[in-house]
Amino acid sequence: MTLMDAKVNDRLIITKVGEGASRRRLLDFGFTKGAQVRVCNIAPFGGTVLVSIRGYVLALREFAAQLIEVDAVGEDVND
Amino acid sequence: MTDKAIAAKEPDYRFTLVGNANVGKTSLFNAMTHSNDHVGNWHGVTVTGSRKTVLYRHKVLRIEDLPGIYSLSVDAGEEVVSRNAVQNKDYDAIINICEVNNLPRNFYLTLQLLEMRLPVIVGINMVDELKRLGKNINYRYIETRLGVPVVPVSAKYHSEVHMLLDIMLDQGATSINDSDVLDYLDALPIGEVSAIIEPNARAAGYTDMRAAAIKVMDADTPMLASLNLSADQKKALASLGDLQEKIAAARYGKIDSITANAITFSVVEEHHEMHEHAQHHVPLEGEDGIAPIAEELSPEEIKHRKHHNKHKQHKQAHGYSVADKVLLNRYAAIPLFLLIMGLIFLFTFGGFAGWTGVGGWIGGGLDYAIENWIHNPVQNGLTSIDTPAWVTGLLCDGVINGVGGILVFIPQITLLFLFLSLMEDSGYMSRVAFMMDGLFRKLGLSGKASFTLLMGFGCSATAVLTARNLEDPMVKRKTVLLTPFMSCSARLPVYTVIGGFFFHGNGLAIYGLYLLGIAVALLWAKVFDMIKRFRSDNVNFIMEMPPYRLPTVTRVLRLVWDNIKSFLIRVGTIIFAVNVIVWLLSSFSFTQGYVPSGEGSIMAFIAGGLKYLFVPLGFGDWRATTALLSGLVAKEVVVSSLESLGGAAVFSQIFASQASAFSFMTFVLLYVPCVATIGAIAREEGWKWAWISVAMQLGTAYVVSLVVYWIGYGLEMLTVGGRVGVILGAIVILAAAWILAVLIKRKRLCIGCPNSVACGSCKYNKKR
Numbered sequence: 047m048t049l050m051d052a053k054v055n056d057r058l059i060i061t062k063v064g065e066g067a068s069r070r071r072l073l074d075f076g077f078t079k080g081a082q083v084r085v086c087n088i089a090p091f092g093g094t095v096l097v098s099i100r101g102y103v104l105a106l107r108e109f110a111a112q113l114i115e116v117d118a119v120g121e122d123v124n125d
Numbered sequence: 126m127t128d129k130a131i132a133a134k135e136p137d138y139r140f141t142l143v144g145n146a147n148v149g150k151t152s153l154f155n156a157m158t159h160s161n162d163h164v165g166n167w168h169g170v171t172v173t174g175s176r177k178t179v180l181y182r183h184k185v186l187r188i189e190d191l192p193g194i195y196s197l198s199v200d201a202g203e204e205v206v207s208r209n210a211v212q213n214k215d216y217d218a219i220i221n222i223c224e225v226n227n228l229p230r231n232f233y234l235t236l237q238l239l240e241m242r243l244p245v246i247v248g249i250n251m252v253d254e255l256k257r258l259g260k261n262i263n264y265r266y267i268e269t270r271l272g273v274p275v276v277p278v279s280a281k282y283h284s285e286v287h288m289l290l291d292i293m294l295d296q297g298a299t300s301i302n303d304s305d306v307l308d309y310l311d312a313l314p315i316g317e318v319s320a321i322i323e324p325n326a327r328a329a330g331y332t333d334m335r336a337a338a339i340k341v342m343d344a345d346t347p348m349l350a351s352l353n354l355s356a357d358q359k360k361a362l363a364s365l366g367d368l369q370e371k372i373a374a375a376r377y378g379k380i381d382s383i384t385a386n387a388i389t390f391s392v393v394e395e396h397h398e399m400h401e402h403a404q405h406h407v408p409l410e411g412e413d414g415i416a417p418i419a420e421e422l423s424p425e426e427i428k429h430r431k432h433h434n435k436h437k438q439h440k441q442a443h444g445y446s447v448a449d450k451v452l453l454n455r456y457a458a459i460p461l462f463l464l465i466m467g468l469i470f471l472f473t474f475g476g477f478a479g480w481t482g483v484g485g486w487i488g489g490g491l492d493y494a495i496e497n498w499i500h501n502p503v504q505n506g507l508t509s510i511d512t513p514a515w516v517t518g519l520l521c522d523g524v525i526n527g528v529g530g531i532l533v534f535i536p537q538i539t540l541l542f543l544f545l546s547l548m549e550d551s552g553y554m555s556r557v558a559f560m561m562d563g564l565f566r567k568l569g570l571s572g573k574a575s576f577t578l579l580m581g582f583g584c585s586a587t588a589v590l591t592a593r594n595l596e597d598p599m600v601k602r603k604t605v606l607l608t609p610f611m612s613c614s615a616r617l618p619v620y621t622v623i624g625g626f627f628f629h630g631n632g633l634a635i636y637g638l639y640l641l642g643i644a645v646a647l648l649w650a651k652v653f654d655m656i657k658r659f660r661s662d663n664v665n666f667i668m669e670m671p672p673y674r675l676p677t678v679t680r681v682l683r684l685v686w687d688n689i690k691s692f693l694i695r696v697g698t699i700i701f702a703v704n705v706i707v708w709l710l711s712s713f714s715f716t717q718g719y720v721p722s723g724e725g726s727i728m729a730f731i732a733g734g735l736k737y738l739f740v741p742l743g744f745g746d747w748r749a750t751t752a753l754l755s756g757l758v759a760k761e762v763v764v765s766s767l768e769s770l771g772g773a774a775v776f777s778q779i780f781a782s783q784a785s786a787f788s789f790m791t792f793v794l795l796y797v798p799c800v801a802t803i804g805a806i807a808r809e810e811g812w813k814w815a816w817i818s819v820a821m822q823l824g825t826a827y828v829v830s831l832v833v834y835w836i837g838y839g840l841e842m843l844t845v846g847g848r849v850g851v852i853l854g855a856i857v858i859l860a861a862a863w864i865l866a867v868l869i870k871r872k873r874l875c876i877g878c879p880n881s882v883a884c885g886s887c888k889y890n891k892k893r
Contacts, residue, residue: 074198076377078377079370081377090563101227107562
């Protein structure tokens, strides 16, 4: 599944960042294979998500978010 | 030595501040150079580089501030400015500013700088925020891992800034030894890549093959363009796998190994932790106060430490706090935003139940003071010593009333600026961009445009310049064209003076104008979206959420003072000059000399020709035309011109009815904001677009005022009950039309969509 299909507060692991205009940006920002991400919030009008990665929070549009393929991991032990 | 003399000297050291957006580069720059450049809790406040030369410990330092940059491989926007500055090497050392709360992503750029063998000093900013959380940064440990000087600083504290300056001077000229630091490159196919590209790279003039290979792996556009690789070479590169992913992952792997041990807990916190984890017996810090580095620890200890750090990190989710759960709640976010904006406007302007707002209240006091303590004594004094009537008129009507009429708006304008900057500094503005993105996308804009548009409430000219951090050129162009419709603070005096006279301070008149401005801007956005050449589908929108921060008192006070100062300068120079010219032209005739009433004056002659244009809009009066003409220079002048042409006493002569007054205010809202804004638009988009925007504003102002006047005229003919009926009827018809439109659209575009609430944004939408 892609980041766009994830639910709020799911903990996810990135499996792949697909080809697309935003790819370089996403890689620079730390969306690399194996990195943990979490969807924090979905914007009121939809189409834009808040994602937490590597200890900071980023707003992503669907266009970029759907390039990111993820797998669900269980609840984080530290929570 | 004066600032000018220092600036003229050849610098002993040249330093360039490089770092991610919103890490406090400009704050540090200001602290280092004692300047006052605009900073904010928003990415991309700095849109061009700025340089300043200062004297420090008998050395001349030239310090350069650059826009934020996340990676050396960038294609567009203000980041290119920074990338080029980094590559042109017009410096002795790069001061790479990192933010302590966000080390991984900041170090990504640091590693890229080190890979290019650039002289780097790392400054880790905002360590005060870390200390408040009871944590310490092991900068010496980071120093050993990065191989370059690392200095913890807080831009807020001058002592620490001086420490950074000292280290810059001591280390400025030394370069680094990077063999151990960049060990992660060994696992990458750098050798293979350089073998493939070497002939082309040599031909293109590159000497550092490793740097060239890294750039190729990063798929750096200028590098690939200059190499001009053949199809076979490209194929050979592709066979090496996903190079871009590999190098990004390798850098982050290195970074993870550094940051895992970079932050520890201070003694107080440690004590608390010892109780919590009594069974572990692992020292959190070494005996010298520095945490032992990872290699010295047993695997079990490392595990504990990692667990420990993780535990604390989750307690403090950075950039997404509890406040966001409420402020960004899917259903509450927009109403809360409107409520906040409403409260800001209510506090500043008032307008309900006799409440004039704090700004209006202070302004009223100023008005009283100017009238009774300056205007009246001067007039009486001049009259008693038989000064010629025209001199008294020039001083009292032209200067004191004209300029004074503007001065009383200082409190309101300052308050508005203050609230806008509080929104920006606190980090709320970024949330607004996020929550509005869905709406703005439907209009072919980006959520980031909301920043520029909101700043447009303050000053159109400066707001237009902030559009520069919109990456998409079309989105940027549209935002620049729409910003002047947002009612800037200079238009406010017009609403207050004329609205106050004709609508008895009823706030609805003012708020209605603000909303009208927004509506016109959104309508134009929709129009642009329908024109093919303005289309910008699928715009990349990636934006960082900064953490909420409390603005400091000194910063707020300085901002207020800066605003008052620049306003006073405007009043004292351009507004004063235009006023005197307008007064002279409208008080003297070609033949009769001084004409106090202005009838038959030179201005009446000039404006009298143009006034027929405005007859259909309801204000075909030469004084209204004069005010509009002079208002092209700056909108405040509209009011000061009207004041010096007779003020409230002649308002009922100029405007026949409430409808014509409202039509005039609408025209002021929508026509050309000021010369400075046109200049700013020309700077961003070129003169062609500046003229297009002028035509757009004049046309819109004319048409909308015409409509507003005739609707108002019609309503004035009706009884109170009739008006209510018409308004209710219009609302019902509009609502029905809207519901119908939504229904038709849903049926046509999103077949099979189960989620009708988020219509237009879900995946079914793609099927259209």
